[in-house]
Amino acid sequence: MRIGVPKEIKTHEYRVGLTPASVREYVSRGHDVIVETGAGSGIVADDAAYIQAGASIAADASEVFAKADMVIKVKEPQPSEWVMLREGQILFTYLHLAPDPEQTKGLIASGCTAVAYETVTDRDGSLPLLAPMSEVAGRLSIEAAGQALRRSNGGSGVLLGGVPGVQAGRVVVIGGGVVGTHAARMAVGLGAEVTIIDRSIPRLRQLDDMFQGRVRTRFSTTDAIESEVAGADAVIGAVLIAGASAPKLVTRKMLGLMKPHSVLVDVAIDQGGCFEMSHPTTHSDPTFEVDGIIHYCVANMPGAVPQTSSHALNNATLPFGLSLANKGLDAIRSNAGLLAGLNVHRGIVTNEAVAQSLGLECQDGVTALGA
Template sequence: MRISVPQEIKNHEYRVALTPGGARELVARGHQVLVQSGAGDGAGYPDTAYREAGAELIDDVEAVWAQAELILKVKEPQAEEVARLHSGQTLFTYLHLAAEEPLTRGLIESGATCIAYETITDDLGGLPLLAPMSRVAGRMAVQAGAHSLEKAQGGAGILLPGVPGVAPARVTVIGGGVVGENAARMALGLGAEVTILDKSLARLEVLDHRYQGQIRTVYSTRETLDAAVRDSDLIIGAVLVPGAAAPKLITRAMLAEMKPGSVLVDVAIDQGGCFETSRPTTHAEPSYVVDGIVHYCVANMPGAVARTSTQALTNATLPFVLALADKGWKQALADDVHFRAGLNVHAGRVTYAAVGEAFGIDTLTPAQALEG
């Protein structure tokens, strides 16, 4: 199979979808790997590393896309990339379609088969290809929040751990999943006072046991959320509804209850964000202020630590990439019900229910798509 790895073009996106080691594995199985020249530079992988792994380097971006049977990316395709997709091709990347109607309709029109990393499941009910970047984003959210609390960034001028005689910052994490736990762990390690809100008592029990009471676990209600808004210096939104738009948990009216210079970090921004006043930002201009509250809403946070993120992502995606290359998309998905859950768009039809519901589009099930 011909597998293409184009260079990412989203603002300040430095990751690449395949390491040279991953390319070597594919070549060893008899597949042809086409890598756009410079695609790995941002992650510290020069063209020579891909060439030594047996990949073919291509300068012409149009050729990289046109020759591909399978296209591997990191972020959702941008408009000019959607225009290059066509029927018969398979795209494997993060999509987050429930927050992007123009992208969804563009992929429908392309006729391509589009498989999303973030909706693939596992035996434990987890999201194995979302988890690596969720870990990175959760840990980065605290770094970003700590920086945003500095006065020069519009924040209140608070040092996250405090110093002897001065209380540490109060950090609230909304959501106790992979992002939330990693954010809380990072904030705890920096010496902040940390609270996690979640609606799952079972999850809160796990976290309470794991951190031996060092992190406060609170059942999420409107009352406890209101208290967090009033008391916190930093709130990290880490809510995930798999494949669907994130709920808006903090409204603009609630910002008036927050302490001036407090910070909101919205890790759910890829899914539309969990704060009403959130809008996607980039690493070039990562934050903005609404009603005296700093908002950090970078939609590709892990792109800033591209080396770590690329390695973590490829570790998770490579078994699925090998299955697609060896078997083709139809057989690979037929053989694995969890992989099948990643199918979001195929041959002009939406195949993920939450995406169809978001935009009023009729859907097929992945199983029906396989029968077609």
């Protein structure tokens, strides 16, 4: 199979779909890899590194899309990219379709087979291709909160870790999954006071044991969220419903209860955001203010640390990508995890959560793929 790797074009996105090390793995198994010139510049991998790994270099994205049987990316295709997709071609990348009807229409119109990293599952039902970027985003969320809290950036001027004799900042993490756990770990490490809110009692028990009493845990109710947000210096939105739009857990009304110039970091923004007033921002203009509260809603947070992110992502995606390259659609038919990752196939939406979020008809993946 011919594998295509275009350069990412989303604002301040420096990750790359395949590292040179991953290219070498594909080539060693008999696949051809074509990489757009400069695609690896964000991870300090020049064209020569890709050529040494066995890839050929394309002059532009149009050449990559025209020649590839499977396109491997990081972020969702942009309008100029989805029009280059075609029937019979596999797209393997993050999609986050639930809050993005235009992209969904574009993929439907293209006829391609789109497999989303964020809905691929493992044998235990976990999300192995979302996990590494969730780990990165969770850790970055505390850095982002700390930056946004600086008075020069519009924040309240609180140092999350405090200093001796001065109260530490209060961090509330809504969601105790991968993002929330790593956010809490970073916040605890800084010395902040941390509360984690989650709707799973078993998960709250795990977190209590994991942090050995260094964090407070609360069961998720509207009252709990409202009271914790009111006293927070920084709130991290870390909720996830796989494939679906994120629920709006912090309402605009709650902003009036918060400390002036405190910070909301919405890590769920890829799925529409879990704060009512959230809208996507970029690394070049990451924050906005609503009712005196700073909102940080960058939709590709891990793109800020592409060396770490690209290698972590490739470590996770490589086995699944190789399976797709080796077997094509049969890999999806025979692997329940990849089948869960199938979002669109030949003009049909195959992920129920996406379809429900967008009000579209859905067909199960097995039926859509056919025998």
